[in-house]
Amino acid sequence: MFSVWEIELLQSLLSIVVNPPLLGATNSWSWRHDSSEIFSVKSAYLMLTSGVVHNGVDSLLARVWKSWAPSKVIVFSWQLLLDRVPTRQNLLRRRVIRDPSGALCAFCGASVEAIDHLFITCGSISLVWYSIFRWLGFHFVSPMSIRGVFQGFLALGLGRKSRLGWLLIWHATVWAIWNSQNDVIFASGTVSVESLVDKVNLSSWKWYLAKNPSSFYEWEVHPILCWSR
Numbered sequence: 486m487f488s489v490w491e492i493e494l495l496q497s498l499l500s501i502v503v504n505p506p507l508l509g510a511t512n513s514w515s516w517r518h519d520s521s522e523i524f525s526v527k528s529a530y531l532m533l534t535s536g537v538v539h540n541g542v543d544s545l546l547a548r549v550w551k552s553w554a555p556s557k558v559i560v561f562s563w564q565l566l567l568d569r570v571p572t573r574q575n576l577l578r579r580r581v582i583r584d585p586s587g588a589l590c591a592f593c594g595a596s597v598e599a600i601d602h603l604f605i606t607c608g609s610i611s612l613v614w615y616s617i618f619r620w621l622g623f624h625f626v627s628p629m630s631i632r633g634v635f636q637g638f639l640a641l642g643l644g645r646k647s648r649l650g651w652l653l654i655w656h657a658t659v660w661a662i663w664n665s666q667n668d669v670i671f672a673s674g675t676v677s678v679e680s681l682v683d684k685v686n687l688s689s690w691k692w693y694l695a696k697n698p699s700s701f702y703e704w705e706v707h708p709i710l711c712w713s714r
């Protein structure tokens with residue numbers, strides 16, 4: 486079953502697949518996005534992440550995929566960078582929510598729940614990023630947009646393992662924030678900076694551990710040393 490968000494992506498793909506060029510000869514299917522004109526998953530992936538589809542996909546997104554994080558988390562990050570996750574602002578745009586007052590942030594209730602607010606600038610969430618960077622040994626002045634923060638993470642990863650490490654923390658953080666928003670809405674939970682940072686520590690370590698031996702103590706004390714070995 487597809488979600489609304491996935492259906493839009495599918496429609497973008499189908500609009501290309503079902504409109505083959507007229508060749509003036511016997512009609513046949515051809516795939517315009519590979520020199521062989523033969524469809525492959527790889528060429529479709531490259532097309533979708535190269536900005537050929539004009540729906541906000543750009544080269545930045547191609548950097549999301551190669552990660553130690555689980556695939557469902559990576560897909561979530563990808564949808565987030567495209568602003569295709571069901572924030573309350575997006576639900577209002579799609580008329581799932583009719584009343585604008587229902588589109589306020591689940592955490593603070595003071596601003597519209599847009600991705601940049603929910604994931605970056607909301608009061609308690611900005612403290613989460615501050616704490617994450619302090620854990621990593623950095624003082625980071627956060628950009629005000631989700632893409633800006635993502636670019637910051639990409640810039641800090643120098644070398645293959647470092648890139649994977651920083652990207653892992655990015656995935657774990659946005660995933661924890663999103664799950665906390667869901668907890669607040671659906672389970673009447675509350676959000677605390679400490680518990681969110683703890684979740685990021687633990688989930689990133691579990692995902693890291695699946696590919697690299699490391700103790701939680703080492704990870705909690707100095708994750709950068711773990712992925713620098």
Ligand SMILES: [Zn+2]
Nearest residue numbers: 590592593607
């Ligand atoms: Zn808020």
